[in-house]
Every structure is written in C-alpha cells, then in structure tokens.
Amino acid sequence: MTQERVALPVEPGAVKATPFGRFVPALLLSQLGFCVALVTPLQLLLALHLNAIAGADATTAFGIVTGFGALVALLFNPIAGRVSDRTRARLGRRRTWILSGSLALALTLIAMSATTQVWQVVVLWCLVQAAANFQYAANNALVADQVPAARRGGVSGLVGFAASVGPIAGIALANTAPAGSSRQWIIVAAVAVGASLLAVVLLRDPRSTAPKPPLDLRTILSTFWFNPRRHPAFGWAWLTRFLIMCGYASGGYNTFFLMQRFGYDEHDVGGIVLAIGIVSVLCVAITSIAAGYLSDAVKRQKPFAIFAGIAVAAALVMMAFAPDLTMVFVASILLGLGAGSFLAVDLALCVRVLPNEEEAGKDLAIINIANSLPQSLVPFFAPMLLALGGFPAFFLTLAVVALLGAVAVIRIPEIGCEHLTGRWTAPITRA
Structure with missing residues (x-):
C-alpha cells in the first residue's frame, strides 16, 4: 500500500508551506x-563561442567541454540534494540554494564570455554545472516537500513547460545582442538571477528543526547510491529517464548539424535554431500541460512515458535522414510532442516512487543523475558515431536508446498498483 508522507519538524512559529497559488509561479x-x-549555452552560446576560439575543432571541443561539465553535474547533483536536505538556515532548506546557486551561476556565465582558450571554457563550464545543480536539486525537492500527490501530475507538466520555454526565451533574448558577443552571456545571466530572486520572494520554506545527520565520508559516498533490489521501482524510473534523456540530449548538436549538413553560417544559424526551438516548445507547451492534468484525471502515468520514448525515437530517425530544413521542423514537432508527454509525468512519477520522502533532495538528486549522465555520455560517444557514419549514425543510435526507454517504463508500477508484484511490475518499497 502507499505510504503517508511524514513531514519534517519545523521551527515553532515558522511560516507554513507556500499557498498553491503562489507556489506554482515561484517554482x-x-x-x-x-x-x-x-540550456541556452548548451544549445547556442557554447557552440558559437567555441567556433570562434577553436575553429575546425569546435565539435570536438564542444564534446570535451560538455562532457567534463556533465561529469561535474553527476558529482554535484546528489551532494547538492544531500546538503539541501540537511540545511537549517533561516531562509529555508530550498530557498537558500535557489538564491545562492543562481547568483554563483550568473557570475560564472559572465566570466565565460572572457575566455579565450578551450581549457578556460572547460573550467568555467564545470563551475556553471556545479552552481546550477544546487538550484536544480532544490527545485525538484520542493515538489516532494509541498505538492500533494493528487496534484503532482499537473505541477510536473508545468515544470516541463518551464524547462522547454527557458532555453527558447534565452535564445530569443541572446539573439538581441550580436552573435558571439559578451552581451549574450550577460543577458542570460541577468534573466536567470531575476527569475530566481522573484521565486525566492514568493516561496515560503519552513525552517526545519530536525537533527542534522553527520556529513562524513560514508554519508557523502552513500549519497551516490541506492539499492535497486530493495527499491526496484525507483531503479526502473531512473533507467527510464536516463534512456529517454539520452535521445533528448541530441539537441545539443543541432547547431553543428545545421551548419555542417545544410551549410548555414554562424550569423544565420542562431535564428534557425530559435525558430526550430519555438516550434518544438509550442508542442511541448500544449502536450506537457494537457498531459500532466490528464494524467492526474485518469490516474495513469505510464502510457504518457511510453508514447514519449516512441515519439522521441521516431523524431530522431527523421532527423537522421532529413533531406531539407522542412523535415527538420517536422521532426522537431514530433520531438516536442514526445518531450512534452514525458515531462508531464516524469517528475510526478519519480516523486511517487521515492524510497524515503524525508530525504527527497538526496533521492531526487540520484534521479537527476539520469539527466546529467547523458550530457556526458552523448558528447563522449558522438565523435565516434559521427566518424563512423556521420549524423545518421548519431541520430539512429540515440533513437534506439530512446526506444529502450519506452520499454523500461513497463516495469514501473502504475498509480494505485505500488504494492503489486508480477512479471511486468516492480513493487515500491520504502526505507
């Protein structure tokens, strides 16, 4: 049977959780x-910057930069979640890291515009990932902390919508400045800080008075591990996100794809990437919001995730053989529909199968490794795949991986079936 949530003790007289009408816009x-x-640097700014300082070796440099950055994210996300869980600052467990993470992130982005060597970009991008993951871990933990189970599908869909709108808004704003200029990085940094400051003002984050567990080496190492035999549903949720996000990680190569396959130069490619992104985001917006609330209404999550894996795979097959820009736009529409369907239920599904809701930050950070790891593995394998068969080999390989993600969903219990065991279900067990 499902478990009742156990709230952590809070300081006497502390403010209550955020009213739902304020919580949603804040999140x-x-x-x-x-x-x-x-994501704006991943989809546009890094490619333009590396093209300027690395020339013909820009794609290799991009793989090195994003690969190292993703490895840092892989390390810092679970640690950030653990630190957030045990934070007892007056500002709150989550608001403290939303604020400090966004400020550190913005300063590092501004410094990125002054880099002139690839190794400098690597170092600063690693710092960007470290700061960003403190904010990201806090964002996800807020859903487990303050959203009732019956409303998590809708909130998950809205979070997915924000995740898709963010990069497009960033690209649109960055394109108001000259391509490759430092003003592009400054604009992105200013928007990121402004949005996060407003969120901190709107949020209520009760200060916990629960005893802090020791943060020794054993505790830190345990942050990176959960027992998939004791918590199989959590393990399948992790694998599902990892496989589907590997397919979605192909978007980081869209700028190079357009420049190399269709011959666009750096002055034109930004506008095309923005146009493709807008089309995809419109699909994500419609699908994520509608599917999120529909998931809550029908009390089903798995069909939406299965459709997502199939749609992402089909979109990547279309990209592999796209003869012109029209086909790229059609593939982006399908990718947006699949991404929206997945984002609508993914966070809600992961929160539902948490091993221990009192350590939501740490456990969701482990799930977030499934976001970070594809950002490292895809750039690592991309040069080999591109050398073997160009962009068709790259996209087709990721299509197969995304399709496997649709298969992995089958092993996760559906809403209301958490206690069942069988060939195609893995029961939820909690610490």
Whole structure:
C-alpha cells in the first residue's frame, strides 16, 4: 500500500508551506531561470563561442567541454540534494540554494564570455554545472516537500513547460545582442538571477528543526547510491529517464548539424535554431500541460512515458535522414510532442516512487543523475558515431536508446498498483 508522507519538524512559529497559488509561479520562475542559464549555452552560446576560439575543432571541443561539465553535474547533483536536505538556515532548506546557486551561476556565465582558450571554457563550464545543480536539486525537492500527490501530475507538466520555454526565451533574448558577443552571456545571466530572486520572494520554506545527520565520508559516498533490489521501482524510473534523456540530449548538436549538413553560417544559424526551438516548445507547451492534468484525471502515468520514448525515437530517425530544413521542423514537432508527454509525468512519477520522502533532495538528486549522465555520455560517444557514419549514425543510435526507454517504463508500477508484484511490475518499497 502507499505510504503517508511524514513531514519534517519545523521551527515553532515558522511560516507554513507556500499557498498553491503562489507556489506554482515561484517554482516555474526558479525552473525558468535555471533553464535559461544552463540550456541556452548548451544549445547556442557554447557552440558559437567555441567556433570562434577553436575553429575546425569546435565539435570536438564542444564534446570535451560538455562532457567534463556533465561529469561535474553527476558529482554535484546528489551532494547538492544531500546538503539541501540537511540545511537549517533561516531562509529555508530550498530557498537558500535557489538564491545562492543562481547568483554563483550568473557570475560564472559572465566570466565565460572572457575566455579565450578551450581549457578556460572547460573550467568555467564545470563551475556553471556545479552552481546550477544546487538550484536544480532544490527545485525538484520542493515538489516532494509541498505538492500533494493528487496534484503532482499537473505541477510536473508545468515544470516541463518551464524547462522547454527557458532555453527558447534565452535564445530569443541572446539573439538581441550580436552573435558571439559578451552581451549574450550577460543577458542570460541577468534573466536567470531575476527569475530566481522573484521565486525566492514568493516561496515560503519552513525552517526545519530536525537533527542534522553527520556529513562524513560514508554519508557523502552513500549519497551516490541506492539499492535497486530493495527499491526496484525507483531503479526502473531512473533507467527510464536516463534512456529517454539520452535521445533528448541530441539537441545539443543541432547547431553543428545545421551548419555542417545544410551549410548555414554562424550569423544565420542562431535564428534557425530559435525558430526550430519555438516550434518544438509550442508542442511541448500544449502536450506537457494537457498531459500532466490528464494524467492526474485518469490516474495513469505510464502510457504518457511510453508514447514519449516512441515519439522521441521516431523524431530522431527523421532527423537522421532529413533531406531539407522542412523535415527538420517536422521532426522537431514530433520531438516536442514526445518531450512534452514525458515531462508531464516524469517528475510526478519519480516523486511517487521515492524510497524515503524525508530525504527527497538526496533521492531526487540520484534521479537527476539520469539527466546529467547523458550530457556526458552523448558528447563522449558522438565523435565516434559521427566518424563512423556521420549524423545518421548519431541520430539512429540515440533513437534506439530512446526506444529502450519506452520499454523500461513497463516495469514501473502504475498509480494505485505500488504494492503489486508480477512479471511486468516492480513493487515500491520504502526505507
């Protein structure tokens, strides 16, 4: 049977949790600021910057930069979640890291514009990832802390919407400045800080008075591990996100794809990436919000995730053989529909199968490794795949991986079936 949530003790006289009408815009603002700051460089600014300083070796340099950055994210996200869980600052467990993470992130992005060597970009991008993951871990933990189970699908869909709108808003704003200029980085940093500050003002984050567990080496190492035999549903949720996000990680190569396959130069490619992104985001917006609330209404999550894996795989097959820009736009529409369907239920599904809701920050941070790891593995394998078969080999390989993600969903219990065991279900067990 499902478990009742156990609230952590809070300081006497402390403010209550955020009213739902304020919580949703606050969470969306924080997620929007995070995505503007982190994904806009991945989809546009890093490619332009590396093209200017690395020339013909830009794609290899991009893989090195994003690969190292993703490894840092892999390390820092679970640690950030653990630190957030045990924070007892007056500002709150989550608001403290939304604020400090966004400020550190913005300062590092501004410094990025002054880099002139690839190794400098690597160092600063690693710092960007470290700061961003403190904010990201806090954002996700807020859902487990303050959203009732019956409303998590809708909130998950709205978070997915913010995750898709953020990069497009960032690209649109960055394109108001000259391509490759430092003003592009400054604009992105300013938007990220502004959105996060508004979120902190709107949020209420009761200060916990629960005893802090020791933060020794054993505790830190345990942050990176959960027992998949004791918590199989959590393990399948992790694998599902990892496989589907590997397919979605192909978007980081869209700028290079357009420049190399269709011959666009750096002055034109920004506008095309923005146009493709807008089309995809419109699909994500419609699908994520509608599917999130529909998931709550029908009390089903798995069909939406299965459709997502199939749609992402089909979109990547279309990209592999796209003869012109029209086909790229059609593939982006399908990718947006799949991404929206997945984002609508993914966070709600992961929160539902948490091993221990009292350590939501740490456990969701482990799930977030499934976001970070594809950002490292895809750039690592991309040069080999591109050398073997160009962009068709790259996209087709990721299509197969995304399709496997649709298969992995089958092993996760559906809403209301958490206690069942069987060939195709893995029961939820909690610490």
